[in-house]
Amino acid sequence: MVETRFDELKRYVRFGADDARALLAFRAVAEPHFVRIAREFYERIREHEEAHAVFTGEEQIERLQRSMVRWMGRVLSGTYDEAYFEETRKIGRVHVRVGLPQRYMFTAMALMRVSLEDVAEKEAGAAAKVVRTALTRILDLELAMMLESYREDLAEQARRRDEFEAQSLRSDLARTLLLHEAALDASPSLIVGIDPRGMIRLFNRAAQTITGYALEDVFGAPFVELLVADAARPKDAALVASLLAGTLTQLADESLLKTRSGKVRDVRWSFTRTDDGGPEDIVLFANGEDVTDTRAASRQAHQHEKLAALGTLAAGLAHEIRNPLNGAQLHVAFLRRALEKKLPEPELLEAAGVVGDEIKRLARLVSEFLDFARPSALTNKRVVVQALVTRTLELTGPLAAQAGIVIVADVPPQELVIVADGGKLEQVLLNVVQNAIDALSPGGSGRIVVRVRRHPRDVVVEIEDDGPGLPSPNAPVFDAFFSTKPTGTGLGLAITHRIVTDHGGTVGVESRPGRTCFRFTLPIGNESAALEGESA
Amino acid sequence: MDAKPTHRPLVLVVDADARSASLLARLLYTDGYDTEVTTDGAAAVARLTRNPVPDAIVTDFHLAHADGLAVARYARSRGPLMLVFVVTGHPNALSSAAGPLDEPLHVLTKPLDYPDLLARLVAALGAPSRA
Numbered sequence: 001m002v003e004t005r006f007d008e009l010k011r012y013v014r015f016g017a018d019d020a021r022a023l024l025a026f027r028a029v030a031e032p033h034f035v036r037i038a039r040e041f042y043e044r045i046r047e048h049e050e051a052h053a054v055f056t057g058e059e060q061i062e063r064l065q066r067s068m069v070r071w072m073g074r075v076l077s078g079t080y081d082e083a084y085f086e087e088t089r090k091i092g093r094v095h096v097r098v099g100l101p102q103r104y105m106f107t108a109m110a111l112m113r114v115s116l117e118d119v120a121e122k123e124a125g126a127a128a129k130v131v132r133t134a135l136t137r138i139l140d141l142e143l144a145m146m147l148e149s150y151r152e153d154l155a156e157q158a159r160r161r162d163e164f165e166a167q168s169l170r171s172d173l174a175r176t177l178l179l180h181e182a183a184l185d186a187s188p189s190l191i192v193g194i195d196p197r198g199m200i201r202l203f204n205r206a207a208q209t210i211t212g213y214a215l216e217d218v219f220g221a222p223f224v225e226l227l228v229a230d231a232a233r234p235k236d237a238a239l240v241a242s243l244l245a246g247t248l249t250q251l252a253d254e255s256l257l258k259t260r261s262g263k264v265r266d267v268r269w270s271f272t273r274t275d276d277g278g279p280e281d282i283v284l285f286a287n288g289e290d291v292t293d294t295r296a297a298s299r300q301a302h303q304h305e306k307l308a309a310l311g312t313l314a315a316g317l318a319h320e321i322r323n324p325l326n327g328a329q330l331h332v333a334f335l336r337r338a339l340e341k342k343l344p345e346p347e348l349l350e351a352a353g354v355v356g357d358e359i360k361r362l363a364r365l366v367s368e369f370l371d372f373a374r375p376s377a378l379t380n381k382r383v384v385v386q387a388l389v390t391r392t393l394e395l396t397g398p399l400a401a402q403a404g405i406v407i408v409a410d411v412p413p414q415e416l417v418i419v420a421d422g423g424k425l426e427q428v429l430l431n432v433v434q435n436a437i438d439a440l441s442p443g444g445s446g447r448i449v450v451r452v453r454r455h456p457r458d459v460v461v462e463i464e465d466d467g468p469g470l471p472s473p474n475a476p477v478f479d480a481f482f483s484t485k486p487t488g489t490g491l492g493l494a495i496t497h498r499i500v501t502d503h504g505g506t507v508g509v510e511s512r513p514g515r516t517c518f519r520f521t522l523p524i525g526n527e528s529a530a531l532e533g534e535s536a
Numbered sequence: 537m538d539a540k541p542t543h544r545p546l547v548l549v550v551d552a553d554a555r556s557a558s559l560l561a562r563l564l565y566t567d568g569y570d571t572e573v574t575t576d577g578a579a580a581v582a583r584l585t586r587n588p589v590p591d592a593i594v595t596d597f598h599l600a601h602a603d604g605l606a607v608a609r610y611a612r613s614r615g616p617l618m619l620v621f622v623v624t625g626h627p628n629a630l631s632s633a634a635g636p637l638d639e640p641l642h643v644l645t646k647p648l649d650y651p652d653l654l655a656r657l658v659a660a661l662g663a664p665s666r667a
């Protein structure tokens with residue numbers, strides 16, 4: 001019988017039945033640690049930008065943590081046959097597909113090794129040494145097999161490149177384009193050439209960098225299906241079809257690009273239809289500009305302009321409103337005094353009281369508005385994000401419980417420290433959580449999750465509820481005076497927005513019936529640099 | 537007859553809005569204070585050159601000819617312990633205009649909370665005997 005590659009590798013590292021038995025026995029004591037290890041593993045990934053970039057969202061990360069737990073169980077399963085080998089290669093291919101750089105596979109495996117050996121040291125007693133040897137062997141095998149997938153991928157890339165070059169030479173137009181390849185690659189715009197069937201035939205370097213795909217990945221693949229995000233696909237499919245059919249020859253189109261890892265970016269395409277050619281010639285050029293960052297920046301700038309104008313207005317308005325309120329309040333005090341003496345009727349006194357209360361309410365609105373429009377400067381200090389969350393829950397928990405609402409914190413085990421104005425951030429958290437409570441209260445039940453995650457450069461905070469959702473997903477909730485509550489001033493979220501952006505962060509909301517999620521990010525920043533001004 | 541001498545502290549009320557000023561003066565009067573009213577800064581300063589020096593001043597910040605801070609400063613030169621309340625619709629602008637020498641400065645935000653003002657007067661000057 002021919003020795004398989006797996007058997008050959010096993011023989012090489014001297015992996016035998018004793019090792020298998022040792023691992024299986026170890027599993028019983030190691031299992032309670034799996035969840036913790038999986039969690040620590042992904043916490044570490046969050047600190048590395050290129051590794052983190054392959055993730056598309058928190059749901060995926062949670063799925064992965066479960067996969068890791070299963071994987072640890074597999075590694076300690078005691079059975080290492082061909083099916084096991086095939087499964088490992090499959091896992092390897094998943095990582096190639098998501099574009100995880102190979103070097104992270106090594107470091108990640110080293111991390112798993114340290115964690116598992118640590119458990120062996122503490123829990124395996126006399127067998128510790130045997131278990132550690134077996135672990136070293138099986139994890140080396142695991143790594144070797146996963147890297148096999150990367151090797152296969154390289155071979156596949158090389159094959160496709162050959163095919164690509166052979167095809168290129170067959171076409172005059174493409175040959176000319178090859179001559180211009182350097183120029184195309186120097187362009188900061190995405191440049192994509194498309195054939196009469198809508199397949200990609202040209203894909204410059206900017207396109208590769210921005211989408212995360214290599215030329216070999218996209219060559220011959222359909223442009224619309226591969227690169228246009230779901231939300232924009234029907235529209236773009238129709239436009240590209242018209243262009244290919246020749247009914248349109250020029251077109252500018254704002255669209256959503258889907259990257260290899262599933263992220264979405266704003267792109268402004270300009271399409272140009274050229275003369276007809278052969279079935280593999282390029283007949284349509286798509287020239288795209290990635291406007292994601294400029295979009296965000298201009299939204300931010302727009303918001304700042306609005307705020308500056310508001311600040312000026314606010315100061316004047318506050319003055320104009322408080323003056324007449326002052327007169328009114330004094331008159332009410334006078335009226336009450338006169339009533340008490342001459343006409344001590346409870347109804348009249350109460351009426352005067354109502355007027356007084358309404359005046360106070362107006363005065364409070366003016367103060368809140370000034371807070372929003374002319375906020376005081378940030379006083380930055382070291383802030384532990386988890387502590388902020390704990391405090392928010394302490395303050396809001398009892399009220400929520402009365403309304404039948406459960407609030408839970410989902411925060412990372414490691415302390416997250418940022419430099420920020422803790423008081424103002426607490427105001428933000430309280431405000432958003434209170435909004436969630438208000439949204440759920442009429443239903444008499446519900447659940448709010450306050451989630452904190454570390455990303456390479458930011459802390460991401462999400463406040464999610466399972467309430468009815470916003471009246472419309474595009475409701476301008478962060479605009480001043482937008483309110484869905486009968487007694488709201490409409491300034492709470494506007495102040496929230498202001499505080500977060502003053503910290504250099506971003507704010508967003510997603511809402512559909514059954515799930516509303518406010519998300520804000522705060523830059524982690526450089527602690528010592530940010531605090532320098534403080535000691536001076 | 538009561539043997540205690542009547543104790544009626546004097547409060548100067550300065551406000552460009554004559555109606556508010558006289559109403560405040562009336563309220564204070566019923567609560568046991570003697571009052572005088574002026575409606576611009578210069579007139580207030582002029583009043584302060586004369587005796588008797590008031591025990592307290594309640595002045596608006598925005599005034600013609602001399603603002604509330606100027607009135608407060610002049611009042612201090614007449615009586616360093618004089619109680620001065622500056623009333624404003626824009627407390628931030630006032631605190632940035634005031635300097636350390638203006639302390640202690642009592643800033644009240646409009647709309648004026650009359651019971652609160654009264655409590656502070658009583659705390660500082662003692663309870664007056666009613667008219």
Ligand code: HEM
Pocket residue numbers: 045051052054055060063064067068071090091094095098100104105108109112
């Ligand atoms: C010791 C190293 C690692 C092991 C054992 C491992 C294990 C696994 C397993 C078992 C799966 C599920 C595969 C499937 O769905 O069939 C998976 C998927 C995945 N892994 Fe890893 N992984 C490792 C390293 C990493 C690293 C360093 C990253 C980097 C960020 C990463 C990112 C991912 C991603 C993005 C998926 C995607 C799958 C999805 O969307 O469901 N993995 N991994």
